[in-house]
Amino acid sequence: MVDFKYLPCLLTCASLICSCYGQDSMGYVLNKLKQFEKDLRHLKQGYHQMKRQLHHVSRLLSDFQNETTVFHDSLLKKAGMSDRENSCDICMREKHQLEKVLQTCDANTANLKSQITTLKETCQSQMSKLTSNVTVSPSTPAxxxxxxxxxxxxxxxxxxxxxxxxxxxxxxxxxxxxxxxxxxxxxxxxxxxxxxxxxxxxxxxxxxxxxxxxxxxxxxxxxxxxxxxxxxxxxxxxxxxxxxxxxxxxxxxxxxxxxxxxxxxxxxxxxxxxxxxxxxxxxxxxxxxxxxxxxxxxxxxxxxxxxxxxxxxxxxxxxxxxxxxxxxxxxxxxxxxxxxxxxxxxxxxxxxxxxxxxxxxxxxxxxxxxxxxxxxxxxxxxxxxxxxxxxxxxxxxxxxxxxxxxxxxxxxxxxxxxx
The missing domain is CATH 2.120.10.30 (TolB, C-terminal domain)
Known part of the structure; x- marks a missing residue:
């Protein structure tokens, strides 16, 4: 039990009262002290409970502040998106340009694949030609x-x-x-x-x-x-x-x-x-x-x-x-x-x-x-x-x-x- 700073005073008073009123009053004072101690324990429990609740509320407040910050950032981001949406014409032009670039890239990729295939065939054909003697028509001098x-x-x-x-x-x-x-x-x-x-x-x-x-x-x-x-x-x-x-x-x-x-x-x-x-x-x-x-x-x-x-x-x-x-x-x-x-x-x-x-x-x-x-x-x-x-x-x-x-x-x- 935590010491109570007024308890010595109370005991002193109780001692004086006892000396003054005699033995009959002693029982009454002791009962009052017991009741006081009981009330004191309840007060201590209430104090610790209030302390736990304060900690819980502090944690909730911190969480709320974090959520508020996130919400604020979200609002700013939405505001930025709104500003960009207000530039609809620019966005549409950029979209069309990107679509054209992608189409060109796809076409270039397909063309490049075709060229690679043709190049492989050509290289194989030329290697075959180079391994044999080049012949010219009889009407052409060697x-x-x-x-x-x-x-x-x-x-x-x-x-x-x-x-x-x-x-x-x-x-x-x-x-x-x-x-x-x-x-x-x-x-x-x-x-x-x-x-x-x-x-x-x-x-x-x-x-x-x-x-x-x-x-x-x-x-x-x-x-x-x-x-x-x-x-x-x-x-x-x-x-x-x-x-x-x-x-x-x-x-x-x-x-x-x-x-x-x-x-x-x-x-x-x-x-x-x-x-x-x-x-x-x-x-x-x-x-x-x-x-x-x-x-x-x-x-x-x-x-x-x-x-x-x-x-x-x-x-x-x-x-x-x-x-x-x-x-x-x-x-x-x-x-x-x-x-x-x-x-x-x-x-x-x-x-x-x-x-x-x-x-x-x-x-x-x-x-x-x-x-x-x-x-x-x-x-x-x-x-x-x-x-x-x-x-x-x-x-x-x-x-x-x-x-x-x-x-x-x-x-x-x-x-x-x-x-």
Missing amino acids: PLNVTSTSRTSVSTTTPRPEEEKSRILIAPIWSSTPHQFRQLNIHSNSLSVYQYHTLKQVKCIAYITKTRKLLIGLYNPDKIVSSTLDTRHVTVLREGVETFGMAVDEDRDIVFISTYQPRYSISRMSTQGKDFTAIIDLSKYGSIPRQIALDTKRRRIYGCNTGKLFTVTYDGQGLTTLATGSQVYAVTLDQTAGVLYYGVQKKLMKMTVSNNVSTEVTTLDAVPWNMRLYRGTIYYSSNGSPIVGAVDVTYNTVAYTLQSVSVKGSSTNGMCLIP
Whole structure:
């Protein structure tokens, strides 16, 4: 029992009372003390019970405060959601954009799976081809052994499915014997016969991607003809025109032609052969104009005439000599990078068109007659040599031979790229 601080006083009083009133009163006082002690115990029990209830109420208060905080946070979150819901138009636009992105992703994923499947099949097919000897039709002379720098493929990277149709169409120049063009398949570096044409005296070939048509310049009789890619039928576009170079601006439906008959000039016509006109007379500028390349963004023509590299606008203005040399026959342009590639004898040169500064890239195995830039690689045919070579200008500058294409009656090959 807990000590009660007034108990000594009560006992003292009780003692005094007892001494005063005698023995009879003692029993009465003791009974009162017992009753007092009983009341005291009840008071103590009430105190502990009240203490437990206070602790319980404190715990409930704490829980209530926590619930209040959660409720407050919930209200704030709902308020934020309400604010966003007030921007319904923005939400709907974002939803539609996300749906479009998801649809595009699904389509891209499906397309990627399809490409992976095609790529696996292509790789298996090419591995099968590479393990066997490449055979050429009896009408086609067997290719010569390539040089020590020859490679079995154009690129060291794995070919993509869309490259399966990429090829170089090769036509022997000046050959008087009817022949079939040769086809160099870029993805596998395999040579085959292009069966659709037996034209002779070819001077120049070009390709129109949108209409999938070939443009072919012929000699004796002098004319430019056109044909769809896989047919023997040809349509005469212009007569009395001899050319060593043609370039096509497909967006504007213009074919630019470097002519030496009826005179040295740069001429133009539509892809259907209409509206033929000379834009500049080059009779007094030098030798026969050769290959040309186009900057379709700046509407400029780049060309060469054996001794000079030059440029002129689409309308024949601003004729400018960019470089000089000997045996300058071939030129091609990287329009995106603003770099012009051209040949001087057996050297591959490059020029930054913004400042007309030339540097040597590498030495080639032969004098280039035509050049085409495709996916970071320059492909070139040769003057006085049957080889078709390549230079990977993206990763290295080592020239290598793809194929040797020797045809009776010609030691020079014209070419065009069919992407």
